[in-house]
Amino acid sequence: MATSAPFPTPPAGPGTGLLRHPHWWQRGWVRYGALITLLVLSGLVILALVRRQTGTEGLLVGLGLAVLPVPWLTAAFRWLDRVEPGPWRNLVFAFAWGACAAALMAIVANTFATKWIATATADPAGADTLGATVIAPVVEESAKAAAVLLVFLFRRRHFTGLVDGVVIAGITATGFAFTENILYLGTAFGTDQLSGDRGIASVTAATFFVRIVMSPFAHPLFTVLTGIGFGLAALSGERQRLRRALLPVCGLLLAMTMHALWNGSSTFGQYGFFAVYGGFMVPVFALLTWLAVWTRQRELRTVQTELPAYVLAGWLGPAEPIALGSMRARRMAREYARHHFGGRPAARTVAEYEAYATSLAFLRHRGRRGRAGADFVVRERELLTELWQRRAVARPALDYAARASAPAPAPAAPVYWTPPPYGYPTVPYPAYHSYRP
Structure with a gap:
């Protein structure tokens, strides 16, 4: 009977304590x-x-x-x-x-x-x-x-x-x-x-x-x-x-x-609405849009920076941080899985893998800055387990996406032969000569 590959060494978790059953009003289905x-x-x-x-x-x-x-x-x-x-x-x-x-x-x-x-x-x-x-x-x-x-x-x-x-x-x-x-x-x-x-x-x-x-x-x-x-x-x-x-x-x-400024624009005179709209609303909208897009790009850089630590530990493949740090590569990985690993369920598996890996990167980023909660180790273990269960489909797809999305190497500059200066040999001397008497 085939057995799955063993986990890499997981991080040490906190000690287990006594389980406490919540009251009926604390149960999830009651609150939902x-x-x-x-x-x-x-x-x-x-x-x-x-x-x-x-x-x-x-x-x-x-x-x-x-x-x-x-x-x-x-x-x-x-x-x-x-x-x-x-x-x-x-x-x-x-x-x-x-x-x-x-x-x-x-x-x-x-x-x-x-x-x-x-x-x-x-x-x-x-x-x-x-x-x-x-x-x-x-x-x-x-x-x-x-x-x-x-x-x-x-x-x-x-x-x-x-x-x-x-x-x-x-x-x-x-x-x-x-x-x-x-x-x-x-x-x-x-x-x-x-x-x-x-x-x-x-x-x-x-x-x-x-x-x-x-x-x-x-x-x-x-x-x-x-x-x-x-x-x-x-x-x-x-x-x-x-x-x-x-x-x-x-x-x-x-x-x-x-x-309040927006609602009160009609009281600012005949052109108060257009003044508030053009002079305030549109610039603030543009500024907040830029802030949101910039934050999104910063999140991608965080993914590329934090995940290599898990590559060294054996949890992720070497190419995965590169692919997970690019939205284009992520999309290519999902498409590759859909065409080669079983359609939409495979693509959904890769999407879940991408989401869990991103959460893992953000968790580690908060932990390094001292902003993680008390459940850091437990949450890290949960995310690593979710990734490990999906690696068979996600890892080949992300490897392909990393290769396919990598920028093409710049063409090498042509090398033209030029004659050496007068008095120098056309073939360089070897680095070491052995003389025998």
Whole structure:
């Protein structure tokens, strides 16, 4: 009977202790069930509230138009997360929280606060302005930040740096903007139905142009600032407690400030909206995009730097750090496995191998900097075991990708023979002569 190759010498693990059975409310299925129930109930309530305000026809029109930017926004954040992709369930939770729970909290809190201010001041117009520029940014950004906080606390293993914070925050805000756009577009459609306006001059067309064409990235841009704060906190050491607490708060305050500036742009005069959009929103968007791409490239360099230690220990092949540090080589490895090792299951195996190897590189990077948690050795052993179980398919694919993606050697310069200077022999002397008498 064939036996698998033995493991290389694994790192020493901590001593085993007594197993403690969790209480029933601490079990995973209980927490998952409660969370799913909360999100489903929030979704049903928010759907009823939007339908009550827009009508059934307005709800359907708003839903059809609001869904248009969702695929490409989600794809953009997934592209940023390709180096160390997080589990899909985290992204599904983030989107559902933004579209259901955060949207419901925002609608209820904003409506209550605006009505209370209008009653207290007897100034409905001033209450609407104050609600849009002060209340809404605080409530909405806090509601969206709750999703980032939950992932940061309960999915800490998958929240390790800046990109993770950007992705979770961006997906949450995409879900929130989706629900908000349904409300705005459905309400605009109802207004056009009452007034009889159609075509380009309608309120629906104007709302669609402003919210879907010009600024679909507005809500993700605000909340990404909160995500950056949590991402920097994740990079901090466990002993830097004040830093870990203040960075998310600073990010949240920046998100609220930027959101308030955006909502208040209409009060800055006739061209206030365009001034804020062109002079502030677009440059910040470009800066954050550059930061995210630069961080992604830095992650690839970290993979190339940290994994050679495992090559020396026998866990990885010599060419794997090179291939794993290039997105092009990773794609080539998956394609090679799909064509030579059994189709999509083989490609999925290579993709899992790439993800585990990347997590291993980041874990070692944090450990060398003194920022790894107490479960460093246990987590390292888990990742090495996952890699070892997939090596039969992944290693040949990555070796091929490393060779295929290597830059072609530069052609050698032609060598032309030139006669030696006068008085020198045409053949060099040997390095050592032996003379015999």
